[in-house]
Each structure stands twice: as C-alpha cells, then as structure tokens.
Amino acid sequence: AQTVTQSQPEMSVQEAETVTLSCTYDTSENNYYLFWYKQPPSRQMILVIRQEAYKQQNATENRFSVNFQKAAKSFSLKISDSQLGDTAMYFCAFFFSGNTPLVFGKGTRLSVIA
C-alpha cells in the first residue's frame, strides 16, 4: 500500500521569505502522480501543484515549485516570496491509478508571519 509522510506538523516563515515543506512517500509503482493541496482557514481544498513521476523536470506554478527526487521518493514544496495568504494547511498526496484513492499525508500547518 502507498503511504505519504509529512514530517513537519507545523512551520512558520517570515513574509517574503522562502520555505520548503517536505513530503516522502512509499510505493512500489513506477508510474504515479504527486500533488500538493492547500487548505486555508476557509477549509476549501485547493490544488497547488502536481507532478507526474515519469517527468524528470520539476513542476512550477508561479511562486510554488517542487523538488521531486524519484529515487529518494521525496516530493518537497518550495514557496518563494511567502505571502500572508499562503497561511494554510498543506497536504501532500499520491495517486496511482483509476480506482485507487488519492492518498494524503497528515498535513503541515504553515503560518506566514508579517
């Protein structure tokens, strides 16, 4: 079974600084997909970024980028130029195939401090 581990329950960062959230996963599959979701205080689940395992190039979305290390089974999220609106719970998630669930980590609560 696939598992996703987020080892940092809480983190904080100063506004405009850069922060990296870590995520590791365990799978025997070769083709899979990884996601980062953001959950602000409004509770809404928002897709931040996704990465296909077969792509070596790290995904980027504006201020958000990932460091995908397939051999190490690591998928960290880097937030550059942190903004107050980035304050949220961040979930790393793994997806393998059609009828398998999206497997979530336990989340990292990020606070951006002015």
Added chain:
Amino acid sequence: EAQVTQNPRYLITVTGKKLTVTCSQNMNHEYMSWYRQDPGLGLRQIYYSMNVEVTDKGDVPEGYKVSRKEKRNFPLILESPSPNQTSLYFCASSSPRGPNSPLHFGNGTRLTVT
C-alpha cells in the same frame, strides 16, 4: 460556475439519528468520492464511485453508506451516527479519473455527533 456543492456546511446531531450529507457536481464528472478529515490523520477516503450505480468502499467505510443513482449526486448517509464520526467531510469529483483531471473538492461539512 463549475463546482461541487455540499450541504449542509455545519451539522450537529445526536447519536443514532440518521442523517444525510448531500453532494452535487455540475461538471458531468464520472468519478465522485467522500473523504473525512481528522486532526493528525489527514484525509481518508470513505467511499467512491466510478460512475452511476457503481460504488466501492474506501479505507474507512464502516458506519457509512452512499448511493449513486444519478451522475451528479453522491449523498453520504449515516444510518446511526456515533461520536467517533465527528469530523470534517469532503466530497470530491473528477472526470475522467486520472492525474490530468485532479479532484475538485466541495467546501466541506463539519459534523458533530453528541
């Protein structure tokens, strides 16, 4: 506007009183799913449906029922709620089920069972 709509947003009930949380999507998605979110545990899948009249258990199905009589609706039924079902519930959908069609989440239902 494309969205997944859950109702109610908040619900307080007593042990044993049957309740239904509704979920509706307007995107013609085949795949729908229910998750529960608990502190320190992340999101865990309860049930999912690949299409109309097709439902399957997720990781934590005990105490829950679902139905998929129409493509757009996927209600979550608690026949006899218990306090351990106090949680934040999310409905999600995608089409087709795959990495290029990430999950769209509803805004969540906060359920308290006393």
